[in-house]
Amino acid sequence: MSDFKAFDFRTRFGTKHFPSPIFTASGCAGYGRELSQFFDLGELGAVVTKSIAVKPRSGRPTPRMAETPSGMLNSIGLQGPGIDDFLEHDIPWLQKSGARTIVSISGESIEEYASLARRLRSVTGLSGIEVNISCPNVENRGLVFACDPIASRSVVEAVRRNIGGELPIIVKLSPDVTDIVAIAREVVDAGADGLALINTVLGMVIDIDARRPKLAGITGGLSGPAIRPIAVRAIYQVHSALPNIPILGMGGVASGRDALELVFAGASGISIGTATFGNPTAAIVVKTELENLLKERGFTSFTEAIGAAHER
Amino acid sequence: MSDFKAFDFRTRFGTKHFPSPIFTASGCAGYGRELSQFFDLGELGAVVTKSIAVKPRSGRPTPRMAETPSGMLNSIGLQGPGIDDFLEHDIPWLQKSGARTIVSISGESIEEYASLARRLRSVTGLSGIEVNISCPNVENRGLVFACDPIASRSVVEAVRRNIGGELPIIVKLSPDVTDIVAIAREVVDAGADGLALINTVLGMVIDIDARRPKLAGITGGLSGPAIRPIAVRAIYQVHSALPNIPILGMGGVASGRDALELVFAGASGISIGTATFGNPTAAIVVKTELENLLKERGFTSFTEAIGAAHER
Amino acid sequence: MSGINQRAIQKSVEVLSNKRVGSYHHMVFAVGEMAARVVPGNFVAISVGGPSSNLILRRAFAVYRASDRGQYGGTIELVIAPHGSGSKWLAERDIHDRIDMVGPLGTNFGIPKDPVNALLVGGGYGSAPLFGLAEILKNRGCRVDMILGASTAGKIYAPLEGKRSVSSLHLTTEDGSAGAKGRVTDLMVGLIERHQVDIIYSCGPMAMLEAVDKVAMSHQLMHQCAVEESMACGIGVCMTCVIPIRDESGTIKMSRSCIDGPVVDGSKVVWGSSRKIPEGTWGAP
Amino acid sequence: MSGINQRAIQKSVEVLSNKRVGSYHHMVFAVGEMAARVVPGNFVAISVGGPSSNLILRRAFAVYRASDRGQYGGTIELVIAPHGSGSKWLAERDIHDRIDMVGPLGTNFGIPKDPVNALLVGGGYGSAPLFGLAEILKNRGCRVDMILGASTAGKIYAPLEGKRSVSSLHLTTEDGSAGAKGRVTDLMVGLIERHQVDIIYSCGPMAMLEAVDKVAMSHQLMHQCAVEESMACGIGVCMTCVIPIRDESGTIKMSRSCIDGPVVDGSKVVWGSSRKIPEGTWGAP
Ligand SMILES: Cc1cc2nc3c(=O)[nH]c(=O)nc-3n(C[C@H](O)[C@H](O)[C@H](O)COP(=O)(O)OP(=O)(O)OC[C@H]3O[C@@H](n4cnc5c(N)ncnc54)[C@H](O)[C@@H]3O)c2cc1C
Ligand SMILES: Cc1cc2nc3c(=O)[nH]c(=O)nc-3n(C[C@H](O)[C@H](O)[C@H](O)COP(=O)(O)OP(=O)(O)OC[C@H]3O[C@@H](n4cnc5c(N)ncnc54)[C@H](O)[C@@H]3O)c2cc1C
Numbered sequence A, B: 001m002s003d004f005k006a007f008d009f010r011t012r013f014g015t016k017h018f019p020s021p022i023f024t025a026s027g028c029a030g031y032g033r034e035l036s037q038f039f040d041l042g043e044l045g046a047v048v049t050k051s052i053a054v055k056p057r058s059g060r061p062t063p064r065m066a067e068t069p070s071g072m073l074n075s076i077g078l079q080g081p082g083i084d085d086f087l088e089h090d091i092p093w094l095q096k097s098g099a100r101t102i103v104s105i106s107g108e109s110i111e112e113y114a115s116l117a118r119r120l121r122s123v124t125g126l127s128g129i130e131v132n133i134s135c136p137n138v139e140n141r142g143l144v145f146a147c148d149p150i151a152s153r154s155v156v157e158a159v160r161r162n163i164g165g166e167l168p169i170i171v172k173l174s175p176d177v178t179d180i181v182a183i184a185r186e187v188v189d190a191g192a193d194g195l196a197l198i199n200t201v202l203g204m205v206i207d208i209d210a211r212r213p214k215l216a217g218i219t220g221g222l223s224g225p226a227i228r229p230i231a232v233r234a235i236y237q238v239h240s241a242l243p244n245i246p247i248l249g250m251g252g253v254a255s256g257r258d259a260l261e262l263v264f265a266g267a268s269g270i271s272i273g274t275a276t277f278g279n280p281t282a283a284i285v286v287k288t289e290l291e292n293l294l295k296e297r298g299f300t301s302f303t304e305a306i307g308a309a310h311e312r
Numbered sequence C, D: 001m002s003g004i005n006q007r008a009i010q011k012s013v014e015v016l017s018n019k020r021v022g023s024y025h026h027m028v029f030a031v032g033e034m035a036a037r038v039v040p041g042n043f044v045a046i047s048v049g050g051p052s053s054n055l056i057l058r059r060a061f062a063v064y065r066a067s068d069r070g071q072y073g074g075t076i077e078l079v080i081a082p083h084g085s086g087s088k089w090l091a092e093r094d095i096h097d098r099i100d101m102v103g104p105l106g107t108n109f110g111i112p113k114d115p116v117n118a119l120l121v122g123g124g125y126g127s128a129p130l131f132g133l134a135e136i137l138k139n140r141g142c143r144v145d146m147i148l149g150a151s152t153a154g155k156i157y158a159p160l161e162g163k164r165s166v167s168s169l170h171l172t173t174e175d176g177s178a179g180a181k182g183r184v185t186d187l188m189v190g191l192i193e194r195h196q197v198d199i200i201y202s203c204g205p206m207a208m209l210e211a212v213d214k215v216a217m218s219h220q221l222m223h224q225c226a227v228e229e230s231m232a233c234g235i236g237v238c239m240t241c242v243i244p245i246r247d248e249s250g251t252i253k254m255s256r257s258c259i260d261g262p263v264v265d266g267s268k269v270v271w272g273s274s275r276k277i278p279e280g281t282w283g284a285p
């Protein structure tokens, strides 16, 4: 079915244009090195790196994962080398590799987000910042920022103030809230150029032989095809409320058809997360399938398809 | 492995004792008639009936369902004959059948819940009332009661006031909230004898050929194994906060192992919902498997196992 | 016992044969006592995908033929169109594989006491339940004419043994690759008049059933049709499969096509109601 | 290119044979050029469950043998213990079925330049990668003694062709159904002293590896072990498979057993760290 009429696959977040709407999902592609053996990272809109913190983090003890029906739970605990090490070793490699890079940051306080933004301000050649606010706020009884409109807003204001320039800020929201649109409005109001939907859903598995939670971290984040209907719903709700804010959609996308569902719901880009664990080349498979599905349906550019399910 | 040492399978909600901890889930067993061909309804702890409203309801247009990975979406819209017809035709049949019955009620205003409670007050031989508060409150911009602690509390107070006597009130909560423990505390405080966890998770599927939401109701409730980790987490959280409140657990239970996960998390009973669609005798399969798993683990009574995953 | 699903049983059944016929798979299953309970119009519900499948719902299939004698005891035959993951999985089963079947389910075609002239209209695999019906009508001394339509020749299911029990068989395809180019309704009026048809039976896609019903109405003919709505449970407990139907009193109710159907009186159906609740339906918002 | 996973390729491979051996399945796959890239200690990651499966993660299996010549071109052999849904699904594959394989992955056993006396210790299917290793050591002129242990006889995997490359093979079972009753470590000291063992290689359950490492330590012997942690991706991107390992500078880091392992230096592992982060680990809370 795929014809040869030129097809424009580009998409945009804030000031940045991307040649492809397929991205990696933070925490599901490391810092790029591991996947570069399987495909050219330049094929992606961008590599979204594992959320980086101010200091090195050991992450949580093992077991860190449990497979669930059509999904998995993870409790990694944001393991990472910290921003200094990251800027010294990982960013340079990514830039040499020819990949566009969106850096995901995570903090335990407003000040940590601010200082991460300051560190990234000086880095040239980045395509954006993804702000992971699904992290416990040590200054507020460990309440997750993303669950509190005010805390979410403050994080984004702090990042906006410190990042300066025109680097797009994409804020990643948690689905574990009563009203995701309310949170979306706050962070957009605070200066977010785009939104990433959705982070994992809080879940738990019990080991019925050991009679205790399977994960050392007790609860974990549910991801994979099991949560796709939740992602589609969140994207649809937020896109209807804020039609002009680009959404980086994710949640159980493993095929072009899955991706198209999120695009029709309102996503301007698609991140591939858990699917990469089942298939190292998942991002490329999705990219190829999505392009063909769009062409078969007579689209001449990707952007025409964004939010198409809202039209009637 | 199953030995012949007497095993006590009973469980309790409020003042009522049930010979088995396996129940049907509201909306997944009609009013009992349909399943009576496949097994003796007396084998169940109780039949939990499809949520009944004050007036007849046509429910939503079709399509009303979409299958999703290890789950399904439904948007039935609480179709039913209304309380009068229900009390005239369905309750008598259930009572003749020898099934214990828990009546699930749903309303669009506090007053509707109150009047449903008044109607049920006079009915003899019921085993309990399940209050489905995952319904839009017409008096408050259609905001779902279960998403608002105050509205949830008012519903339960109204039911408590009007039901009188000692009929157990089990309040069914929605997982689509930022803090399910906060809601649980409110409704228990307002007089709930038990909690039912969890109702479906709000989701959506898009028909990529029709370019619109697959369901006529646009969004729907996600159920089945896909949401089990969310159910286990919700039950675990609520049981740690309120260890003395019995929980009727549900969400993707299709086997004895699944049921045991929820029991170890803190459930005093298990409702079988979507699994019945895939297997009419699912409730009996789960019951038999659960009894064997408990015996293999040396339990002599079901109640010993409740919340066992919290002990270490 | 409530009467609902009263002939249904659940059984692990063996695949006896699986043959490709045009775009379809004709499959035979050893079902034991289930076979004797089947009446034309009934369907069965089958679990698909195997042990660690992500497909959690049964798939519904109309019974093409059921016979309770024969070397393998009771057998049920189905005609499967490989459509999505579930039906494809089923169509890939080999001889001796076992599958879990619940049936027979649903209503059946009503059989008139006296010999009448019947017109049977089928679309695609919708022809499947009509052959068993034709056989019974024939034995009751009825004249049976049949029209089968589909988009293209490969999608018409009309086996030899089936043809025996019909007085005349007419085909239509939208691409003209078999029979007359066009739709089943193009041939209906002619046959109705030529053979003084008393009753119409139909099975196929909703749009076809609606068109057939229009013709039946305009000739004041009884019309029994087997509808096809998406079903989650197939046994009446989920309320996903409803269609608006007028009851005796004329009230429109959203009725479950799995237990109040699939065979319903065409004149009672409120057609074209996908994505809307008809005006005046009982309990409409 | 980063160097990580640099020998790995992804390929749809054909099942050439599947034989039951005790509690295990010995399976052979036609993998083409993948075979030539394998070194003992490497593993492969396989998708399980088929098209509509609810199992979304790959399963990891150590390569038992790899050969790049032979009538089917390159082949890889695995020893599969049917454990849960995924490994059972794999063990049920028939000849000519195709599966999706990524490999070779992970680190490999280091081979000493000069001939040394090596003791190879395997638990359960953990013996699989040791036979390929033994062959290489043998060809390098090493003396190779092997101890294989399991709970019971059926769980010891010790094929004839494998035995050829070892100087002595000793078995232990916890129920005494084969070899000496007890654990592999009961026989280690005797063999270490009798044959002046220079290096120990091991593969098996974590608890066994820890016990083996204690013995290695007490005799100041090099110990290379292949660890087994739950893996979601197998290629280094998910961070689920970590174990605490001391680096050159002595800092403990949570290292990925899929790319910094499975073969690691036993003396560098901080044992018994399931469900806790060892004191002083880099970035510990
Ligand atoms: C009463 C009845 C009789 C039927 N008889 C036959 C028959 O004889 N031969 C035949 O080939 N098919 C028949 N069908 C249709 C058959 O059930 C569907 O083709 C099948 O369920 C599709 O499943 P899938 O996984 O292949 O497709 P998918 O599209 O992946 O299915 C997704 C979900 O939608 C439902 N669904 C999709 N299409 C249909 C449909 N057309 N009707 C009902 N549910 C659907 C499925 O049950 C499943 O729950 C019948 C359906 C009904 C209701
Ligand atoms: C490096 C390595 C080499 C291995 N080599 C072999 C081998 O040669 N032969 C063999 O039979 N098995 C081997 N295993 C173990 C094998 O991967 C597991 O038995 C298998 O993944 C279990 O999957 P399941 O679906 O059958 O079980 P389930 O328990 O249903 O699996 C559920 C999840 O847990 C993971 N999991 C469960 N048990 C293990 C385990 N022991 N190790 C790692 N992940 C696990 C699975 O990958 C899956 O994601 C190896 C594991 C690793 C990490």
Ligand SMILES: Cc1cc2nc3c(=O)[nH]c(=O)nc-3n(C[C@H](O)[C@H](O)[C@H](O)COP(=O)(O)O)c2cc1C
Residues within 6 Å of the ligand: A025, A026, A027, A028, A050, A051, A074, A076, A078, A104, A132, A172, A198, A199, A200, A221, A222, A223, A224, A225, A227, A250, A251, A252, A253, A271, A272, A273, A274, A275, D238, D239
């Ligand atoms: C193992 C794992 C680690 C993750 N780490 C992060 C992270 O560091 N930062 C973040 O914002 N999201 C993280 N996520 C969430 C994913 O980026 C993504 O939002 C989620 O998994 C849903 O997409 P998926 O279903 O395609 O995986 C992680 C997910 C997984 C499975």
Ligand SMILES: Cc1cc2nc3c(=O)[nH]c(=O)nc-3n(C[C@H](O)[C@H](O)[C@H](O)COP(=O)(O)O)c2cc1C
Residues within 6 Å of the ligand: B025, B026, B027, B028, B050, B051, B074, B076, B078, B104, B132, B172, B198, B199, B200, B221, B222, B223, B224, B225, B227, B250, B251, B252, B253, B271, B272, B273, B274, B275, C238, C239
């Ligand atoms: C088709 C369908 C209809 C339902 N109707 C109701 C209802 O009327 N009232 C209610 O409280 N819950 C209703 N539920 C929710 C179930 O009772 C149950 O809470 C949910 O499906 C999770 O359990 P499960 O995964 O076992 O189905 C319905 C669920 C389904 C799938």
Ligand code: FES
Residues within 6 Å of the ligand: C230, C231, C232, C233, C234, C235, C236, C237, C238, C239, C240, C241, C242, C256, C257, C258, C259
């Ligand atoms: S399919 Fe469930 S009620 Fe008809």
Ligand code: FES
Residues within 6 Å of the ligand: D230, D231, D232, D233, D234, D235, D236, D237, D238, D239, D240, D241, D242, D256, D257, D258, D259
């Ligand atoms: S398994 Fe994913 S990092 Fe090792």
